Amino acid sequence: MDIKEYIASGILELYVAGTLSEKENEEVYAVIKEHPEVLQEVISIERAILFLSDAAKKDTPYSFSRLQKKLNGNAPKIIPISKSKINWSQFTGWAAAVLLGSVLIYTVNQNNTLKTQIAAEKQQLEKQIDKASNNLAEAEKLIEVFRDKDIISIPLAGQVASPNSYAKVYWDKKTNSIYLDAKGLPEPPKGKVYQVWSLKLAPLTPTSLGTIDTFTADTNKIFAIDNPNDSEAFGITLEPEGGSASPTLEQLYALGAINAAP
């Protein structure tokens, strides 16, 4: 497709106006996903209309707070803190220390048992996933297995940094682990590694699940990663070797949200 010609046809202006058919809208969306320059064009057109319609407003902006009262969302609840004469901070300090200690011990124990428990399963699954990408019949069988095991599959779509990339996450909540099928990602450049993120959406909080250091060496590009988080989405960014503390958004390669209703 000649992208310059496509842009010049005027279809994107009508896309923003909302006069295209549902089918045409989906076609434009597919082209946007493939060609960042088309997205840029759409954003510019939209911005021109935003300017113009913004100026057609006569009075001052309406505050959000008036609207907010009428929304039945999960706004943060306010917990009142009452003052007391007892030196609670000291008690709380000790209580927190004890609690933290026992949680730590519990977690370590839990982690060890889980590790041994899932090691075998992990290996088996990794083998199965590998086979699946070669063989459709195998894949169908695998789907059965996944269903039985309550494994959630989350497709990660390519983003602006690499629109053609894709990946898939199979999340086994029971064993707190994910299997990342990263075959749809390009080889990372020298000195860079892929880093996997678990995301909470409200509020947006990324948690690193670690870097994929063996990407080039691994042949099936399926990676088993621990994920104890209550994830709502997964993302993959390209980071300098060793990983980063927070994701580099410009280098977001793939992103996908979990659709399951809460």
Place this chain on the structure above:
Amino acid sequence: MSFKFDTLALDTFMDLELLILQFQKKDVKAYEKLYNMYSNSISGIIYNIVKDSNVTQEITQDVFIKAWNNAASYSSKKGRFFTWLLNIARNAAIDYTRSKTNKQSKQNLNSDFFVDILETHKSLDDSTNAIGLKDIVSKLTEKCKSMIELLYFRGFTQKEAAEELDIPLGTIKTRNRSCIGDLRTMLGV
């Protein structure tokens, strides 16, 4: 640890997609950001149709409540988020004028274009903005002013716009492209 929204342009694909995802999960904070991005434009569109500030404020609020309640029905596959809001807003405003014209005497929908609103803009707060835009808009050809009014402010279909402007249906796309092109050159976007 969190993404730094303020250091990045909000309308990069990724940021907007994430904000919309959060909004669909009923995150009020995310919705506030979207509201701040679009509410002025949406009420501009509504004002252009209903020509009454109080009514505009009411309908704007209704539109954003409706969008919130129907968040799940939006999908980026179906079009831009702004376009989705635009559709809700235009329909709500047109519904209002229809119900009003039923009760009162007939009202000519085409009496006032967005250009007239810009020309009589009295707000002191953003007067510079409006005056600049007034100059810009006055440089557009009459055909372009009408084209933009019909397609964007009133939500005419291509066929309706072609009939209203008395031009062949096949030329709407390219003519509108060139009008928006002129506008973008003047606005520098």
